[in-house]
Amino acid sequence: MTKGNRLLHTMLRVRDLEKSMDFYCTHLGMTLLRRTEHPEGRFTLAFLGYGAESDHTVLELTHNWDRTEAYDLGDAFGHIAIGVQDIYSVCEALEAQGIEVPRKPGPMKHGTTVIAFVRDPDGYMIEFIER
Structure with missing residues (x-):
């Protein structure tokens, strides 16, 4: 069952995608690996990391276009x-x-x-x- 398994990414929902990408890329040194727009679902995905997705775990930032209020970060994360x-x-x-x-x-x-x-x-x- 576990042969060949690998952790691929962690996803965070963000309010301001550009501000978050700036934080992770400019300040933490990650690279934008890919970005996809999904107009039908009204969201954008940005994948960032320190290496290619083929052999590194990366960070997925999800921006829901219609979200204006802050997300509840919860107490489990x-x-x-x-x-x-x-x-x-x-x-x-x-x-x-x-x-x-x-x-x-x-x-x-x-x-x-x-x-x-x-x-x-x-x-x-x-x-x-x-x-």
């Missing part, structure tokens, strides 16, 4: 995690660009792994893990 080389420099650069870093870099409470959290334009938490 936690975060998306991204491995980074120098977490202190990454967070310092993002803060200089006006990105909120609610959890500054440092060791996690019950371990030695160095982590930090930033917030995307829709309020989703992005965890950085120093690798």
Whole structure:
């Protein structure tokens, strides 16, 4: 059953697709891999990532054209995690660009792994893990 299985993508619903794409591409260094418009369903999909979909897990941003109010993020979703080389420099650069870093870099409470959290334009938490 699991032979050949692979995690393909994670989907987030966003209110302002351009603002979200700017956050993930300009500030977090992802690349827009593909974008499709679906006028009949009144939505747009944008797939972003650090490598080709053929061998990397990517992020799908879904923009529903008629959605004007914020999405309820709920309390079950936690975060998306991204491995980074120098977490202190990454967070310092993002803060200089006006990105909120609610959890500054440092060791996690019950371990030695160095982590930090930033917030995307829709309020989703992005965890950085120093690798």
